[in-house]
Amino acid sequence: MAAPGAEEVLTRIRRDGVEWINLQFTDLLGYFRQVTIHKRLLDAEAFEEGLGKLDGSSVRGFAGIQESDLVLKPVPGTYAKLPWAERAARLISRVYKPGGRERLPRDPAYALERAVSYAAEAGFEVKISAELEFHVFKDISVKLEPYESGVRIESAEILREGNPFFLRQKEAYFTVEPYNSVMEFEVKLGRVLEEYFGIPVEVFHHEVSAGGQVEVNWRYSDPITTADRLQTIKYAARNVARELGYVAVFLPKPIPSDNGNGLHVHLSLWSGGRNTFYDPSDSYAELSQVGRYFIGGLLEHGRAVAAFTNPTVNSYRRLIPGFEAPVYLVWGKANRSAAVRVPFYFPGDEKGRRIEFRSPDPTANPYLAFTAIIMAGLDGVKKKIDPGDPIDENVYAMGEAKRRALGIKSLPRSLDEALDELESDNEWLKPAVDRELLEEYIELKREEARSLAAYASAAEYAFYLSL
Incomplete structure (x- = not known):
């Protein structure tokens, strides 16, 4: 079965009654982390361009305080409604440098890619x-x-x-x-x-x-x-x-x-x-x-x-x-x-x-x-x-x-x-x-x-x- 695209995920969010979405990522040491956004911030452009919602200086190993603005780009195929949180879902995201075009070299998922x-x-x-x-x-x-x-x-x-x-x-x-x-x-x-x-x-x-x-x-x-x-x-x-x-x-x-x-x-x-x-x-x-x-x-x-x-x-x-x-x-x-x-x-x-x-x-x-x-x-x-x-x-x-x-x-x-x-x-x-x-x-x-x-x-x- 093919992974869903951005438009299908947005349809699912509406159908599932989701209001809050956890953008999850893995830091350098392997800890699973997340930023929670309101559904209104997630549209087709956000999947393509990413969301500038990550302070990289607060994640050990990602970025110094002088270069802390990072972008999270959600992966549509990882969408899931959460059974333990009302009206909430998650999307695993990849970490990018400002602008959303270049991957963060310290994103461990990038090394595996x-x-x-x-x-x-x-x-x-x-x-x-x-x-x-x-x-x-x-x-x-x-x-x-x-x-x-x-x-x-x-x-x-x-x-x-x-x-x-x-x-x-x-x-x-x-x-x-x-x-x-x-x-x-x-x-x-x-x-x-x-x-x-x-x-x-x-x-x-x-x-x-x-x-x-x-x-x-x-x-x-x-x-x-x-x-x-x-x-x-x-x-x-x-x-x-x-x-x-x-x-x-x-x-x-x-x-x-x-x-x-x-x-x-x-x-x-x-x-x-x-x-x-x-x-x-x-x-x-x-x-x-x-x-x-x-x-x-x-x-x-x-x-x-x-x-x-x-x-x-x-x-x-x-x-x-x-x-x-x-x-x-x-x-x-x-x-x-x-x-x-x-x-x-x-x-x-x-x-x-x-x-x-x-x-x-x-x-x-x-x-x-x-x-x-x-x-x-x-x-x-x-x-x-x-x-x-x-x-x-x-x-x-x-x-x-x-x-x-x-x-x-x-x-x-x-x-x-x-x-x-x-x-x-x-x-x-x-x-x-x-x-x-x-x-x-x-x-x-x-x-x-x-x-x-x-x-x-x-x-x-x-x-x-x-x-």
């Missing part, structure tokens, strides 16, 4: 989807007390007493009701995503963590649409959870002793209507040489890619052995201990032949994460980077000596380490990522890591109070 164009110039159409994992908690208690330098976190505790989502830790995968108490949430979220936002949800299930962990899968699409949908799903999940009296939590590692949340990215390259990753003559995984080269680039640049796919301090609390999160930069068929898995449910499945990059997490800005994954893989295709032999055993169970002998690299152990890698390995990003975006992103993330390094956790009190 450039990556898609770069792939097209190389003769490829990118198809991408994701598996989004998150927790649904009954409550979260965070006590904040202001002091002269900002905010002090006195305690941060996930309240599990009375939480309906309780099973033995690491044993909640595929559970049914009444043990899967998130079923009501899943059904309502699925209905909202399908009926209001037009997102074709395919699968919900309870994930491994006993803390009310949900996984949602939706149909693949082009990278821009998939990134827009990912932001929308997180947005909808938070609102549906609130309506049910819960809190949706996308932290990569919210519970220390249980599995964390991943964002598994599935990707294939197509050309002339054929899947270039598919080779029926390949005896290992029906994976073509193009697919192998793509994996080679992803593994070669994987430590730098992590700065985008695992962009928070909490990300590296998930990337530890023993909790199903991939730690080692290897690949293999159907191997979930590898950073890159080649799913292989059915032989002869050209449409389904793809790679799955398992290390990303839900705190990633999807526009930048997809950009990094695509550009790293395309660099592998361009340079014919060999990914090495596949690994068909549990990488976690290997001894360290064997991993060293095989030359297996691990993902970074911290956000700072990932940023170090990105600073020294980023030439492959240049066709898609503007230099000012890259430098601003690294600086903002350095500042984030420095700020969090100053806080003592509850665990540190437990370990060190008596020393």
